[in-house]
Amino acid sequence: MVRYFQIFGTFVVASLIRDMTFRLNFVLECVTSLGWMAMNIAFYLLVFSYTSEIGAGSGWTKPPFFVFLGTGLIINAIVQAFFMPSAEEFAEMVRTGGLDTTLVKPIDAQFLLSMHRVKFSAFANGLVGVALVAWGVSRLDTAPTTAAWVLYPLMLACGVAILYGFIVMLAAATILMGRNQGLYDFWFYITNFSRYPAEIYTGPWGGPLRMVCTFVLPILLVVNVPARSLALPIGTGDVRLIIAAVVAAAVMLGLSRLTFQAAINRYRSASS
Amino acid sequence: MSGMATFSWQQLLPSWHGWTTMLSINVADRLAHRGDFFVGTLFRFLPIVTQIFLWTAVFSAAGSELIAGYSRNDFVAYYLLTMMARSFSSMPGLAGGIARSVRDGSVKKYLVQPIDYVGFLMAARVAHKLVYFAIAAAPFGLMFFLCRGFFPPLPEVPTIAAFLATLVMSFLLGFFLEATLGMLGFWVLEVSSLIFVYMLAQYLLSGHMFPLDMLDSITLSSSGYSLGDLVQLLPFQYTAYFPCAVWLGKIQGQELVSGLLVEAVWVVVAAVACRIAFLRGTRRYSAFGG
Numbered sequence: 001m002v003r004y005f006q007i008f009g010t011f012v013v014a015s016l017i018r019d020m021t022f023r024l025n026f027v028l029e030c031v032t033s034l035g036w037m038a039m040n041i042a043f044y045l046l047v048f049s050y051t052s053e054i055g056a057g058s059g060w061t062k063p064p065f066f067v068f069l070g071t072g073l074i075i076n077a078i079v080q081a082f083f084m085p086s087a088e089e090f091a092e093m094v095r096t097g098g099l100d101t102t103l104v105k106p107i108d109a110q111f112l113l114s115m116h117r118v119k120f121s122a123f124a125n126g127l128v129g130v131a132l133v134a135w136g137v138s139r140l141d142t143a144p145t146t147a148a149w150v151l152y153p154l155m156l157a158c159g160v161a162i163l164y165g166f167i168v169m170l171a172a173a174t175i176l177m178g179r180n181q182g183l184y185d186f187w188f189y190i191t192n193f194s195r196y197p198a199e200i201y202t203g204p205w206g207g208p209l210r211m212v213c214t215f216v217l218p219i220l221l222v223v224n225v226p227a228r229s230l231a232l233p234i235g236t237g238d239v240r241l242i243i244a245a246v247v248a249a250a251v252m253l254g255l256s257r258l259t260f261q262a263a264i265n266r267y268r269s270a271s272s
Numbered sequence: 273m274s275g276m277a278t279f280s281w282q283q284l285l286p287s288w289h290g291w292t293t294m295l296s297i298n299v300a301d302r303l304a305h306r307g308d309f310f311v312g313t314l315f316r317f318l319p320i321v322t323q324i325f326l327w328t329a330v331f332s333a334a335g336s337e338l339i340a341g342y343s344r345n346d347f348v349a350y351y352l353l354t355m356m357a358r359s360f361s362s363m364p365g366l367a368g369g370i371a372r373s374v375r376d377g378s379v380k381k382y383l384v385q386p387i388d389y390v391g392f393l394m395a396a397r398v399a400h401k402l403v404y405f406a407i408a409a410a411p412f413g414l415m416f417f418l419c420r421g422f423f424p425p426l427p428e429v430p431t432i433a434a435f436l437a438t439l440v441m442s443f444l445l446g447f448f449l450e451a452t453l454g455m456l457g458f459w460v461l462e463v464s465s466l467i468f469v470y471m472l473a474q475y476l477l478s479g480h481m482f483p484l485d486m487l488d489s490i491t492l493s494s495s496g497y498s499l500g501d502l503v504q505l506l507p508f509q510y511t512a513y514f515p516c517a518v519w520l521g522k523i524q525g526q527e528l529v530s531g532l533l534v535e536a537v538w539v540v541v542a543a544v545a546c547r548i549a550f551l552r553g554t555r556r557y558s559a560f561g562g
Contacts, residue, residue, distance in 0.1 A: 028465060035472050043481050047330060049489060050339045055329035189318045196322060200329035209321075 004111060015118035029121035037073065037125050041132075044069060058199035063139035064231035068197060070132030071227040075159045076191070077126025083164055084187075085117040087171045094174045100269050110260050114168055136231065144230050151234075155226035155242065158249040162222050165252025166190060172256070172263035194219045197227075214241075218248035297399075314411040316355070320419070323351050340485040346520055348422040350483055352415065353516035358480060359404065359412075360439045361446030361511035363397065367470070370454025371463040374557070383554060390451060390550055397447055427521060434528055438515040441535045446511050448542035455546060458553025477503050479513025485522070507538040 019026045044065065047054075054060045060068065090113055093099040103109055137144060144152075170186055193213050198220045201210035213220040225245040228238055327347040330339070337343060342350065370393070373379040382389040416423075427435070453470055457463050475481060488500035503509060514531060517523045523531055 028468075032468055035468070039472065039476050039481070042476070046482065046486055046490075050486070051330050051334040053333035054326070056332040058329070058333075185312065185315065189315050192319050192322055196326055196329075200322075200325040202325075203328075206325055 004108075007107065007111075008115060011116050012118050016120060019120045026121050029119075030124040033121065033125050034128065037128060041069070054197060055199040055202075058197060059232050060197045060199065063136045063141075064227075065136075065197070066132050067136035067140075067231035068223060068227040070129040070134075070136060071156070071159075071230070072195060072223040073125050073129025073132065075156060075163065075223060075226075077122050077124075077129060078156075078160050079163045079167070081119050081122035081126070083114055083167050084122075085119045086114050087167045089117060090114075090171045091174045094267070097269050099267065103264070103267075109264060110168065110257065114164070114171070133230070140231060142233060145234075148230050148234065151229040151242065152226055155229050155245055158245040159222040159226055161249035162218055162245075162252045163191070165249075165256040166219075168256035169259045172259045175263040175267050190217070190219055191222075194222045194224070198224045214244065218244070218252065221245045221248050310407060310411060313408045314414070317411070317415045320348070320351055320355075320415070324348050324422075340483060340488065341522065342483055342485065342520075345422040346424075347483070348419065349424070349520060350516050352419055352422070353519055354480055354512045356412065357439065357442055357512045357515040358478075359408065360401070360515075361442040361478075363446050363450040366393070366397070366447070366450040367454035367463065367467050370451060371457030371467075374457040374553075375461055379557075383557075390546060393451060394447060397443075401443065424520060427519060431518065431521065431524075431528075434532060435515055435519045437532060438510065438518055438535060441532075441539050442511050442515055444539045445507060445535070445542055448539065448546045449507065449511075452542060452546040452549050455549035455553050458549070458557055474508055474511065477506055477508040478511045479509055479516065483517070483522075484509055484513045485517075507542065510535045510538060 048062045048065070052061055054065055090099075093102065093113075099113075102112055105112065167187070193209075198210055198214070201207070201213070201220075210220065221241065221244060225238075225241050228234075229242065232238075327344050331337075331344040339347075370379075373382075379389065382392060426432075450470075453463065453466060456466060460466075477484075484500055484503055486500075487503055488498045490499040491497070492499060492502065514523070514535065518528060518531075
C-alpha cells in the first residue's frame with residue numbers, strides 16, 4: 001500500500017512538472033474553467049434575485065444553495081483533477097494498442113490507468129468551491145454542528161468514490177466498444193442530474209426519476225448528501241441518505257472493479 | 273500574396289457544381305455515423321429535463337405566476353427554442369479552423385484557386401446545416417412533440433415568417449461573426465483565447481442561459497438604464513434570444529419590425545467586417561508551411 005502512495009506521489013510530481021512546463025497553457029486552462037464557473041454563479045445569483053428559495057419549503061435558500069454549489073465544484077474539481085485526464089487518455093491507449101505496455105507492468109492496472117495523470121488546473125474551480133462553501137456556511141441560519149463537520153468530508157469522499165466508479169465503468173466500456181469518443185458527453189449528461197438539489201425532482205415524473213437517480217444510478221447522492229449534511233439540519237431522512245451514500249460508494253467501487261477486470265480480460269491488443 | 277484575393281461578386285459563392293459536390297461530401301460524412309448522430313442529438317435534450325424541474329421549483333417558491341414576463345411553461349419552451357436557434361447560429365470549429373489554416377499555411381490553396389475563401393466556407397456550412405437538419409429533424413420533432421404542452425398556441429403566419437427570417441439571419445450573423453474572429457489569425461497566430469472570450473460572451477449575452485428580459489431588473493447605477501438595455505445593444509441576442517422571443521410573442525408589432533431591421537444591419541456589418549478582415553489579412557499574409 002505504501003508503495004502505491006509513493007508511486008502516486010511520483011505521478012503527482014511528474015504531472016506538476018508537465019503542467020508547469022506549459023505555464024501559459026496552465027493559466028489559460030484555469031481562466032477558462034473559472035470563466036464558465038463565474039457564469040454559472042452569475043446565473044444562480046440572477047435566479048435568486050427572483051426567488052428566495054429553490055423549491056417551496058425545500059430549505060434551499062441562497063446560503064444553503066451556495067454551499068450546495070460549492071460542494072459540487074469541490075467534488076468535480078477532485079474528479080477532474082485526479083481521474084478524468086487518465087480516463088480520457090485510456091480511450092486512446094485502447095485504440096492505439098498502448099495499453100499493452102501498461103498491462104505488463106508489475107502494478108495494479110486499474111490504479112495505473114485511472115490515476116497516472118493529475119490535471120492541476122482543475123483545482124482552480126475547487127478553490128472557488130471552498131470559498132462558496134465558506135460564504136454559504138457563514139450565512140446559514142443555524143451553524144453546522146460538529147457532527148456535520150465530521151460527516152462532510154466523509155460524504156465528499158463518498159461522492160468522489162461514486163463518480164470514480166462511473167468513470168472507471170465508462171472507461172472500461174471503451175475496451176468493449178473499441179472507441180469511446182462520447183465518454184465526456186456521457187459524463188456531462190449523467191452528472192447533469194446531480195447539479196441540483198434532489199427536492200426539485202417532484203411530481204408524477206420527478207418522483208420516479210429521483211428514485212432512479214438515487215438508488216439505481218446513485219448520481220443524486222453525489223452532491224446532495226454532503227451538501228445537505230453541512231447546509232441543512234440533519235433529519236431522520238438524511239440518516240437514510242447518508243447510509244445510502246456509503247453503500248452506493250462501496251457498491252460503485254466494487255462494481256467498477258469487476259467491470260474493469262472483465263473488460264481487461266476481453267482486451268485484445270490493437271498493436272502489431 | 274497580395275493581389276490574389278481580389279474580390280469579384282461572381283466569386284462570392286461557389287458554382288452550382290461546387291455546391292452540389294460539397295453537399296454530397298457532407299451528406300456522406302454525416303450519414304456514415306447517423307446512428308451515433310441521432311442518439312447524440314437526442315441526448316442533448318437531456319438537460320432540458322433538469323431545466324423543467326429547476327424552473328418548476330423556482331416558480332413554486334417565487335410566489336408569482338410570471339418571472340420577467342415569462343411563465344414556467346414559457347421558460348421551458350424558451351429553452352427548447354434556444355436549442356433550435358443555436359443549431360442555426362452556432363458554428364463549431366469555424367473560427368479555430370480558419371485561424372489554423374492561416375497558421376499551417378493550408379489557406380493558400382484557396383487563395384491561388386479561382387474561388388472565394390469566404391464563399392467556400394459559407395457553402396460548406398450551408399451543406400453541413402442542411403444535412404444536420406435532415407437528420408436532427410426526427411429527434412427535434414420528437415422532443416417538441418413531447419413538450420408541446422409547454423408551448424403557447426401556434427403564432428399567426430406573419431410571426432412564423434418573422435421567426436424563420438430571424439433564424440436565417442441568425443445563421444448568417446453567427447457565420448460572419450465567427451469567420452471574422454477566425455480571420456484575426458492573419459494578425460495573431462493564436463486566437464484560442466479570443467475564441468474563448470467570444471464563446472463566453474456569446475453564451476452569457478445571447479440568451480442561451482436565460483431569457484435576456486431577466487436582466488431588465490438590474491439597473492446600472494443612477495443612469496436609469498438596465499443591464500438588459502446594454503445587452504440589447506449588442507449583436508449576440510440575435511443568435512438565441514431574439515428568435516425565441518419572437519415565437520413566444522414577447523416581441524411584437526413595431527418592436528418586431530425594428531428588431532428584424534437591426535438584425536439585418538448587424539448581418540451586413542458582420543459580413544463587411546469579415547470581407548475587410550479577409551482582404552486586409554491576405555495582403556499581409558506570408559505563406560508558411562503547407
